[in-house]
Amino acid sequence: MSTPSGVLVVGASAAGLATAEALRRKGYGGALTLVGDEPHPPYDRPPLSKQVLAGTWTPERAHLRTAEVLDVLDARFVLGDPAVALDVPTRTVVTASGLELGADAVVVATGVRPRTLPGQADLAGVHVLRSLADSLALREDLLVARRLVVVGDGVLGAEVAATARGLGVDVTLAGPQRFPLEAQLGPFVAGVLADLHAERGVRLRLGSAVTGLTGDGRVDGVLLDTGEVLPADVVVVALGAVPATEWLDGSGLTLDNGLVCDARCRAADGVYAVGDVARWHHDRLGFPLRLENRTNATEQAIVVADNILGAQRSYEPVPYFWTDQFDAKVHVHGTPAADAEATVVDGDPAARRFVVLHERDGVPIGVLGWNMPKQARQLRLHHLAPQAPLPEGRR
């Protein structure tokens, strides 16, 4: 493909911005447009459940770049105007306000949207957390909350529980697993995390699925599959997210748990996907993969930018995420699994500073650091060579 004269990025968050910046870094001098559904300049989402929710950062501090740096990017930002359709043959995007934007290359970076519970929209006091507006609305409610129930025992749910507890709120964390993040961390590290939450006063109501919400006008409880009701005046629903691809329905692109792409992150001729929304074929592993990890957004963006400019790079990352809860900084490289063999390879769990290696059939699959970020990264380099396979369950 020849160098495009116009690139249109749909999505103005981390992945979209990183794609635009990578294109400029690599010398692309043509027209560059970013379309975003929110009115804000690109901002970062990890602080929304931590510093912004806690109030230690102003919302502006979550912005990814200053206005001056965005100026140098020399891109047109169309904000607060979501894309509603894509015509693939002409690579034309239509926005909600009726703009028609054409380009030689279109990059889909529309991310994900939170899953919700039935009836949630009709009840005041029930929150999801994806956007800056979500974070600020939740904070407002938490400042006067008596009892928060967090529905969901994954990364986001556990982070919100920790932050809310730090604000002095009475917090219950509910979910089906034995320990928070058990699927991501395995029982050993997740067990340490459960201990930490319990020590800090989070009520763990785990091992039961949430089936619904109770209340009339405003939420007053969370219903478990045991029939038990957990009283609440504020609820956060953190049950994962689904790819934001509704706007591509009827486009002819393949939508199946994300925008399906080849190994080069290409969904069609001149159409690429990047970040949480992209389900691309991981060549080395031999199957499609979609990662909702912050670093994936920027790493994948570099490969997409290269490919837009004519390269033929396949994208084969080592998955990575981190989570901060209370005083714990947990860094996770590769693909730890609940059934992997876990061995402490550095530090001491009793001192809450350690690194665990996950192996399956003697093959390293994951490195988890607890308050040892540097050592975990170094062990990742040592153990997680690119040939390490992903377990079946994480495909």
Place this chain on the structure above:
Amino acid sequence: MKVFVDEDRCCGAGSCVLVAPDVFDQRDEDGVVVLLEDRPADHLHAAVREAAGVCPAAAITLDGTA
């Protein structure tokens, strides 16, 4: 080129060290970024720009395009 790091934003991912190990390191105790060269040599500029781009916490900023 002058490089700035914001220790308060740094999340300790170490992405910068993977991309530009001659310019960035991490503290042993908490993984926070350590800037080894605030005015890196010309041949390192491309890697430093990439490090700033991939930082998942937007903790690296650059001044000057030289």
